[in-house]
Amino acid sequence: MVAYSLSSETLSVPMKLFTKNRLRLSEELASKVSRKAFVFLEGGKETFRGNTSDAAYVFRQESNFHWCFGVTESDFYGAIHVKTCKAILFIPKLHPDYEIWDGKIHDLEHFKTKYEVDEVHYICDMVNVLKSAADELLLLRGYNTDSGRYNEPASFEGIENFKTDLDLLYPAISELRVFKTPEEIEVIRYANKISSEAHRAVMQSIKPGLFEYQMESLFQHHTYAKGGARHVCYTCIAASGNNAAILHYGHAAEPNSKQIQDGDMCMFDMGAEYYCYCSDISCSFPANGKFTPQQSGIYNAVLKANRAVMDAVKPGVLWTDMHLLSEKVLLAELKEMELVVGDVDEMMAARIGAVFMPHGLGHFIGIDTHDVHGYPDDAPTRSSLPGLKSLRTARELKAGMVLTIEPGCYFISKLLNDAFLDEDKAKFLNREKIRDFMDFGGVRIEDNVVITESGCDLLTDVPRTVEEIEAEMQKSDMKLTMF
Ligand code: GLY
Numbered sequence: 145m146v147a148y149s150l151s152s153e154t155l156s157v158p159m160k161l162f163t164k165n166r167l168r169l170s171e172e173l174a175s176k177v178s179r180k181a182f183v184f185l186e187g188g189k190e191t192f193r194g195n196t197s198d199a200a201y202v203f204r205q206e207s208n209f210h211w212c213f214g215v216t217e218s219d220f221y222g223a224i225h226v227k228t229c230k231a232i233l234f235i236p237k238l239h240p241d242y243e244i245w246d247g248k249i250h251d252l253e254h255f256k257t258k259y260e261v262d263e264v265h266y267i268c269d270m271v272n273v274l275k276s277a278a279d280e281l282l283l284l285r286g287y288n289t290d291s292g293r294y295n296e297p298a299s300f301e302g303i304e305n306f307k308t309d310l311d312l313l314y315p316a317i318s319e320l321r322v323f324k325t326p327e328e329i330e331v332i333r334y335a336n337k338i339s340s341e342a343h344r345a346v347m348q349s350i351k352p353g354l355f356e357y358q359m360e361s362l363f364q365h366h367t368y369a370k371g372g373a374r375h376v377c378y379t380c381i382a383a384s385g386n387n388a389a390i391l392h393y394g395h396a397a398e399p400n401s402k403q404i405q406d407g408d409m410c411m412f413d414m415g416a417e418y419y420c421y422c423s424d425i426s427c428s429f430p431a432n433g434k435f436t437p438q439q440s441g442i443y444n445a446v447l448k449a450n451r452a453v454m455d456a457v458k459p460g461v462l463w464t465d466m467h468l469l470s471e472k473v474l475l476a477e478l479k480e481m482e483l484v485v486g487d488v489d490e491m492m493a494a495r496i497g498a499v500f501m502p503h504g505l506g507h508f509i510g511i512d513t514h515d516v517h518g519y520p521d522d523a524p525t526r527s528s529l530p531g532l533k534s535l536r537t538a539r540e541l542k543a544g545m546v547l548t549i550e551p552g553c554y555f556i557s558k559l560l561n562d563a564f565l566d567e568d569k570a571k572f573l574n575r576e577k578i579r580d581f582m583d584f585g586g587v588r589i590e591d592n593v594v595i596t597e598s599g600c601d602l603l604t605d606v607p608r609t610v611e612e613i614e615a616e617m618q619k620s621d622m623k624l625t626m627f
């Protein structure tokens with residue numbers, strides 16, 4: 145079996161995962177195109193660390209190209225004959241000096257075997273090869289509703305000789321990417337496994353006095369050294385104390401640089417990707433290993449929301465309803481804690497949920513962390529209401545979708561101060577009580593699940609109850625700890 149694996153210790157991923165994806169794509173397009181139509185894709189390009197630098201970033205494949213071919217090298221093109229599903233790769237002809245600086249130059253046969261495709265040619269022969277076989281090229285051109293960006297369709301010298309279509313491919317491939325095959329789910333499960341272990345390593349190693357970036361480093365070390373994951377699939381959020389109220393903490397202007405204090409609540413949102421398949425996991429826990437009543441109160445409120453959604457998801461359920469369910473559970477718990485007052489349904493109508501959880505409940509995950517096609521043309525559109533408008537999909541759930549479930553509760557001064565000044569909201573907020581929490585930061589509990597015929601399958605494996613977390617933090621497994 146031809147498969148990808150970094151070593152005998154890491155997951156082996158068969159190339160048939162990609163053969164199957166190509167077959168699904170061909171079947172989807174077959175009735176809509178001519179006999180000689182080809183899907184044509186441009187792989188990711190090598191990119192450099194500055195306008196004039198010759199130092200390249202570590203390459204990560206373009207997501208649609210990966211979905212079709214599983215190619216790890218940069219600067220390839222790929223084509224699929226829709227009617228027969230014949231797969232062709234086009235590879236750069238490398239300068240002989242490549243062998244001095246970069247390693248062995250492999251021949252065409254090597255890549256044909258490595259990726260189990262039907263043909264491999266050099267890019268310099270691409271126009272002639274395509275001209276003899278294709279009367280139309282289907283190119284990828286579409287809008288990503290998460291990034292707000294269009295992708296550039298494939299281009300090459302001589303493309304003007306071909307009839308091209310920009311409309312068919314993007315919706316077809318994006319919709320197929322929403323539904324994961326069993327082979328794909330196994331890779332996402334593995335990304336979850338190694339990231340879950342790394343989160344445990346962080347929990348066992350953390351102590352006040354260490355720095356947030358050291359926890360980020362430990363996570364990355366663990367997922368790479370033990371799991372073979374060269375990349376994390378988004379910038380690690382290793383937030384302690386007040387920083388946990390910064391939803392996307394960890395970027396260049398907030399680079400996980402605070403020293404962790406005794407009494408801090410931590411919110412670590414970190415996920416590795418393996419062979420371009422992502423995980424996205426958030427764990428929240430006290431830095432010193434023991435929850436205070438205040439910390440366990442907020443934590444348990446969020447956990448209850450997480451578990452209520454996990455129990456309710458199944459085919460036919462609307463994701464927007466799951467968001468509202470998580471808000472309702474959270475607000476009922478905050479009412480028990482006397483942070484909010486009044487009728488929960490009225491609070492929901494006044495969008496109080498979004499004061500404490502401004503982000504969406506969760507999103508599709510796959511080859512992209514925020515995976516594609518949350519808002520296709522024939523699905524519910526994006527809400528304009530606070531909280532709901534941040535959802536990356538409003539779709540009805542179906543078996544085979546993989547999503548995150550990530551409710552949170554944050555004490556974000558801007559949102560709370562704005563709400564105190566808004567009489568429609570202020571009447572539900574117990575200002576005196578909330579004042580005690582203004583330095584709390586926040587809690588997010590984020591799991592990854594596959595929707596099944598009857599519910600969901602949980603892929604994430606980290607301690608979740610207060611008792612489980614406190615027990616984990618007492619452990620000192622030498623395989624996991626670093627400091
Ligand atoms: N880590 C980004 C997110 O949770 O969506």
Ligand code: MN
Pocket residue numbers: 413414424425426590
């Ligand atoms: Mn996350």
Ligand code: MN
Pocket residue numbers: 424506507548550590
């Ligand atoms: Mn997420």
